[in-house]
Amino acid sequence: MSKTNIGRVVIVTGAGQGIGRAHALAFAADGAKVVVNDYAADSAASVVDEIVAAGGEAVVAAGDVADWETGAAIVKTAVDTFGGLDALVNNAGFLRDRMLVSLSEDEWDAVVRVHLKGHFVMLRHAAEYWRAQAKAGQKPQARIINTSSGAGIFGSVGQGNYAAAKAAIAELTIQAAAELGGYGITVNGIAPAARTQMTLGAGEAMAEQMAAPADGSFDAMDPANISPLVVWLASAESGDVSGRLFEVEGGTVTVLDGWQRAASKDKGARWEPSELGDVVRGLIAESPQQVKAYGAR
Template sequence: MSGIREGGGGEGRGGICEGRVVAVTGAGRGLGRAHALAFAAEGALVVVNDLGVGLDGTPESDGPAARVAEEIRAAGGEAVPHGGDIATTEGAASLVRTALETYGRLDTLVNNAGFLRDRMLVNLDEDDFDAVVRVHLKGHFLPLRHAAAHWRARTKAGHRPEARIVNTSSGAGLLGSVGQGAYSAAKAGIVALTLVAAAELRRYGVQVNAIAPAARTRMTERTFAATMAAPGTGFDAMAPENVSPLVVWLGSAASAGVTGRVFEAEGGRITLMEGWRPGPGAEKGARWEPAEAGAAIRELLARATAPGQVYGA
């Protein structure tokens, strides 16, 4: 262990994350790989986590985390692979431990790992539902919890961090998606977890935000083909690398004061998402009768903004 580094690292590579230690889960491919490479390009020292499983969560024989870490080192950066299961207590704890033992600190956690087992609700069995919620939602909670415990201890020891957590939700978690009941539920849970964590961890110098990315990955390659923003521009609007600049900025000290927010990122567009807020209301001052409650609701619906359409509906 090299001891706590309060600055430096990255061998003078420069960038807005110079010397920061960043752990990225599910970083062997797709969005996670793009994030890891982008952080390294901005001077971060990266812990590259990937369990090395297929799209449905079954084990694979290759080691994508090691390949991405080597890719970063070959480009002149610093990275270490981590192959633990972050949806287990030991795997999540060892992710934080790897950062501390290798680089002496942890500054940013990017929760990105996930997989799909899509079914219509009437065909979705309990095991598939549990597996999706375990990897996406529990796989966010456990690394968050262990990283937060470390940062709380640092704060109590008189070393308040400039810590960042970036969670990964989805448009499916904000609006729902036909055929993705388990995935949508887990991604919606990640938004709520983000809001709670942002409120609870602020006192320890931790900012927590979430992204809802639209990009071509193993999970979305059937949905998003190579899409050009404009003919002849050479810009692939669905490339995962388009999302990473937002994640890198949120994971840097430059994002000071930004917490408890959800951002949608697609191609060259960033959108600040605005969640549930009180809309039209009716007050009787006494208990409603069912029929009159229904009449009031009809009136409220007539005044309300129409909700966004569920994907695939």
């Protein structure tokens, strides 16, 4: 199979383990030079060692992606080490699961900060670099891939902070694609389903569902299943795809269509509240069936 990212420079955040690690290894195998970010420097260094041992090129850029100066430093590491930057994969995140009525302010703030602000900080600094290139007359073939979640699209009981952050990331993807396209930057998102420390920590039932098959058959929950689409979206040849979100699980790739106008009814005048019960129920009946939140009864 031909490689699509030979010589391209890619930042992967949260790449010390799980899906991020799989992305970093897949990019290196595809010919990219990889900037491996993780909050834990030792974890990032371990992935870099794997890449180098396999003949690839990689560098550690450890730190908190939601910190403004750290985000700028990660981009600078890419440019200083490899001479440029071509793609950013926003992947870093963690969970603080709890029902909304039990969720603390700190648990809300921490999850929203790392997921949503972390995506923005990295996107902002990378986009600034590419905008400067575009204004200097160069033609970037720049790519940003964000990580949302099915929880952010459909909801997930007990994950209100995470679901809200991931929903915002899905909209940030659409927003950024609209604003940054003129600079040669595409922005897409994924909603991955795979076996990671985050999913294994979500309860016994989830861990059982995510377990690798004992018979050696295709492991649909292997994090490495997510990476091929991310690698392709980061390549120069994906330039006609932007502002889209893809659900990825096992061997299945699904386009997730965002908010769309469904059934509507125009009275041509202001509605009375007493009229709207039948109208709303009729519109719901005419519209696509709503997908239930994960864990909803």
